[in-house]
Amino acid sequence: MPTISVRGTEMPASPIRKLAPLADAAKQRGIHVYHLNIGQPDLPTPRAALDAIRNIDRTVLEYSPSQGYRSYREKLVGYYKKYDINLNADDIIITTGGSEAVLFAFMSCLNPGDEIIVPEPAYANYMAFAISAGAVIRTVTTTIEEGFSLPKVEKFEELINERTKAILICNPNNPTGYLYTRREMNQIRDMVKKYDLYLFSDEVYREFIYTGSPYISACHLEGIEQNVVLIDSVSKRYSECGIRIGALITKNPEVRGAVMKFCQARLSPPLIGQIAAEASLDEPEEYARETYDEYVERRKCLIDGLNRIPGVYSPIPMGAFYTVAKLPVDDSEKFCAWCLSEFNYEGETVMMAPAAGFYTTPGAGRNEVRIAYVLKKEDLVRALFVLRKALEAYPGRVEE
Incomplete structure (x- = not known):
């Protein structure tokens, strides 16, 4: 057998x-x-999304473009602008949930055996996506006694070797709810710049910050614009887990080109999900x-x-x-x-x-x-x- x-x-x-x-x-x-x-x-879920699904007037449920509908991506530019993330529609690729965005980021940026440094505890599926891509997760441990704050730079640098290609963060964090401070984000930026690493940043919970502290996106960090791959999803902010719509965002044209090959291989992101997600952007504040x-x-x-x-x-x-x-x-x-x-x-x-x-x-x-x-x-x-x-x-x- x-x-x-x-x-x-x-x-x-x-x-x-x-x-x-x-x-x-x-x-x-x-x-x-x-x-x-x-x-x-x-x-x-936003009423605008449910109404958009109910009122679909297509006679054919067709493939969408592999990178997602342009109308949706253009509306997302305005959404991210509210968070001082300045993009154009071509920087955004629509994916089948945030999960596919993480997987395609790994597949496009990493070779088998390459290593990703991840603060732990971390979203469990990161390990599954790394195994799928043949990559290796190396962890720096944060502790409940210290509120899951990042350890010192030296703890990261102990793990960096010739196979290290990326740092992955989730901010605000799943599973801990931790929010990285400006100092910690600058610490990560400096390491990414020093060792020329990718920074994969999962930011699907940006709407939910409770401390009054500023939201520091990886896209706000100066000097590493070509290194950043931002992961996003509508699942949490609109209670739309089931429509499976996410996004991969990067200013790096080579990364986008590689990601697009994987997007074309899986044909297209969900049609009805995009209709709902685009309509959700019209929901009142x-x-x-x-x-x-x-x-x-x-x-x-x-x-x-x-x-x-x-x-x-x-x-x-x-x-x-x-x-x-x-x-x-x-x-x-x-x-x-x-x-x-x-x-x-x-x-x-x-x-x-x-x-x-x-x-x-x-x-x-x-x-x-x-x-x-x-x-x-x-x-x-x-x-x-x-x-x-x-x-x-x-x-x-x-x-x-």
Whole structure:
């Protein structure tokens, strides 16, 4: 019998979705599951997007251009201008979600064996995309005790060698909610410039910054314009995860040319998704303000509630809609599985993402979970109560 590929063997299971069978089984037993494991917003998609889909008057659902419709890309120029990111439509390539943008960036800029430095914990699928491209993730570890701030330059430079080709950041960060400071962004810029690296910057959560600190995009960094590849998506800002529309943005014409070859090979990004995403840009500003205000309230509800549970600690996330919390348990993956398979309180339980899957360092994140505050406050309050009861009942609880 033929064997599967090395890539297939090395591809990690998603820490966000791997426990889904246990959640499905719990629901079949009549248990209500509070989904804190995945960044699927429950807020409504813009009405403009839904109306655009309902009112499609095409007689043929055709291929779109491989780089996406120009009308959409031209409207995006105005969107980015609001964030002082100055582009033209040709700098923007529409992709099938932010995921494809990351994959095409890796495939276009890296050779097999090339290395990418990534602060950890990091979005778990980066590892999957690197394996798909034959690239290698090297991590610098940030810690919950230091609020997940970047380590000193020396920690990065210890990893840099002749195979190092890029630094990858997510800002604001998934899974930690950390927001990079101007000093940290300048630190990254200087390393990119010194070693002539690519800077892949995933900025899909730019709408969700809660500290009053300025949003520093990689596109704001002077002197490395040709090194920057920005990753974006409409999934989070418009609650449009299912339409699978993202973007890859770069001023580097050689990178764009290479990316376009991959775009042509997959033919085109989703037609209906582009129609919805383009229409979303016409939604009144009230939509963004109301969405932002709701996440501010949810963040306060979640972080206050977590830190009132004995033995639990979460730093205050500065952006996105996630936090990494430390739990008094022996192993968070066992605990999360136990919550779904063996525990319920009054017919309810919680589903979280074990944080070890967001690290590559063995043993890191063993007693941490990522929690997404994408449920309404009433559900968050109840989920926190159920979590407290789960921790009280868990046989592997560890008292510090």
